[in-house]
Amino acid sequence: MMPIGPLMIEHRLIERMIEVMKRQLKRWEREGKADPSFIETAVDFIRTYADRCHHGKEEDILFRELSEKPTSSDHTRIMEEHSWGRETTGRLVEANEAYRNGDAEAVSTILECVKALVEFYPKHIEKEDRYFFLPIMDYFSKEEKDAMLKEEYEFDRVLIHEIYRDKATKAEE
Ligand SMILES: [Fe+2]
Numbered sequence: 001m002m003p004i005g006p007l008m009i010e011h012r013l014i015e016r017m018i019e020v021m022k023r024q025l026k027r028w029e030r031e032g033k034a035d036p037s038f039i040e041t042a043v044d045f046i047r048t049y050a051d052r053c054h055h056g057k058e059e060d061i062l063f064r065e066l067s068e069k070p071t072s073s074d075h076t077r078i079m080e081e082h083s084w085g086r087e088t089t090g091r092l093v094e095a096n097e098a099y100r101n102g103d104a105e106a107v108s109t110i111l112e113c114v115k116a117l118v119e120f121y122p123k124h125i126e127k128e129d130r131y132f133f134l135p136i137m138d139y140f141s142k143e144e145k146d147a148m149l150k151e152e153y154e155f156d157r158v159l160i161h162e163i164y165r166d167k168a169t170k171a172e173e
């Protein structure tokens with residue numbers, strides 16, 4: 001498998017969660033309210049899976065190796081999109097906390113952020129799947145591709161332990 005294989009498989013799971021978020025968003029828009037516990041689930045998915053696990057591998061392995069090659073600056077633009085996603089998710093978390101604490105006005109920021117995220121992810125994924133991942137593979141030798149794939153597996157292996165070590169540390173505070 002090429003190192004873009006696991007990343008494309010991860011895209012499919014991200015799409016599934018985005019579809020659920022889209023359905024929830026439609027309901028909230030009709031009802032003028034939001035569901036803070038579902039938002040927490042969605043935020044956890046976005047932060048842990050889509051950002052830390054998935055964008056983590058893209059940025060720390062694939063784009064790092066790509067930056068050594070004489071490519072266009074496409075990957076820097078894609079990294080800017082990742083940053084935008086992080087900021088928007090941060091705004092969503094803040095608005096959700098405010099909403100939970102009784103600020104009914106926060107619902108408009110929640111809906112705005114969720115709408116932005118469900119529009120962003122499919123476009124971002126399509127860009128990578130259709131126009132980015134395959135062409136950049138040409139820059140790498142078979143050995144380089146194998147090494148990246150191996151590093152991705154190691155990244156994933158370590159991640160679950162990092163996540164729960166962080167949770168335990170936070171609980172201790
Ligand atoms: Fe990405």
Ligand SMILES: [Fe+2]
Pocket residue numbers: 007011054055058125128
């Ligand atoms: Fe991606």
